[in-house]
Amino acid sequence: MSGMLSDDDVDEIVFRAAGSGDHRGAAGTLEALAERPDTHSETITRASLLVDAGSQYGLAQDWSEAIRCYRAAVADGSACPVDPRVWLHDGLLREGQAEEADALRAELKAAKSADPGVYEAVAESLEAVGRLDDAHTWFTMGYHRCERAPVPDFLLDLLLVGRRRVRVALGHPSDALDEVAEDYMETVGG
Numbered sequence: 056m057s058g059m060l061s062d063d064d065v066d067e068i069v070f071r072a073a074g075s076g077d078h079r080g081a082a083g084t085l086e087a088l089a090e091r092p093d094t095h096s097e098t099i100t101r102a103s104l105l106v107d108a109g110s111q112y113g114l115a116q117d118w119s120e121a122i123r124c125y126r127a128a129v130a131d132g133s134a135c136p137v138d139p140r141v142w143l144h145d146g147l148l149r150e151g152q153a154e155e156a157d158a159l160r161a162e163l164k165a166a167k168s169a170d171p172g173v174y175e176a177v178a179e180s181l182e183a184v185g186r187l188d189d190a191h192t193w194f195t196m197g198y199h200r201c202e203r204a205p206v207p208d209f210l211l212d213l214l215l216v217g218r219r220r221v222r223v224a225l226g227h228p229s230d231a232l233d234e235v236a237e238d239y240m241e242t243v244g245g
Contacts, residue, residue: 106139137170138163148181148184171198
């Protein structure tokens, strides 16, 4: 591959892996591209490629390799669509490193991001490992911290949909925010 990478180039690597199941191979390709600054652009950075590589290792259930990539992305510090610490948090939780994940989550909470993607990713990671009360907290906190931020409304709605899903699993009664989530699901679900 020569020249600057595009989002389509990265998507092609990911889609090919989804079709073939060769997530480890895709991760290796993405890591190799991460080390080639001549292919990077404003949106395709070393950190974003390392996050994508970590995601592929995660799909291969190789969480130690995923964590290695996520740590490198955090250390790199170049631009990423979503703070790479959320993916490191996910890998740590799935690898059973709860104490380090909890410390990282406290760091993320203290950062008070206005990016709904941060809260959604952390909440979904918590939900995936069965920490539903914590997931509920993150979905709710994300909505309240981002509701006045200049973000598309649908991102806020997605936080509420996740929150509603967790509330149902916890057996909580419906509230006003659940009704907003249900309205959104009716609108998009038809």
